[in-house]
Amino acid sequence: MCPTPVSPCSACGAFTVLHRDNLYPVTLVAAVLDCVLRLDQQPTAAPSPPWSQLANLIEQVPDTGKELDQCKAQAHALSGLIQRNWLGPFDQLCLSCGVIAFAEDDGQVDAVETDTPPQA
Ligand SMILES: [Zn+2]
Numbered sequence: 126m127c128p129t130p131v132s133p134c135s136a137c138g139a140f141t142v143l144h145r146d147n148l149y150p151v152t153l154v155a156a157v158l159d160c161v162l163r164l165d166q167q168p169t170a171a172p173s174p175p176w177s178q179l180a181n182l183i184e185q186v187p188d189t190g191k192e193l194d195q196c197k198a199q200a201h202a203l204s205g206l207i208q209r210n211w212l213g214p215f216d217q218l219c220l221s222c223g224v225i226a227f228a229e230d231d232g233q234v235d236a237v238e239t240d241t242p243p244q245a
Contacts (some may be wrong), residue, residue, distance in 0.1 A: 131144065132229070137219060141219060142218070142219050145212055145216050149200055152200040156196040160192050216228035
């Protein structure tokens with residue numbers, strides 16, 4: 126599946142539009158991060174400063190390869206839930222302003238009716 130290019134939100138202009146075609150790649154990243162966080166849940170002797178564990182988390186990313194099938198299954202399930210519960214029949218959701226919309230066809234903007242007659 127080839128991800129759909131992101132167009133800016135027609136309401137707020139942000140590039141935080143989540144298109145239904147991009148749900149799986151986004152949820153796969155979330156599933157891999159979830160796996161990394163679960164692998165890192167080891168008791169520590171003392172509390173550590175914020176961000177000090179980031180290097181440890183990054184070192185565990187290669188370990189997620191062993192659980193990649195589980196990550197993919199988690200991503201498929203989550204993308205299905207997002208599609209059903211958030212998008213419904215719509216194509217995209219702006220994560221900035223919350224507008225849901227149907228995708229525009231090939232960048233063509235729908236005609237807008239105005240009172241101004243077309244110029245010859
Ligand atoms: Zn928006």
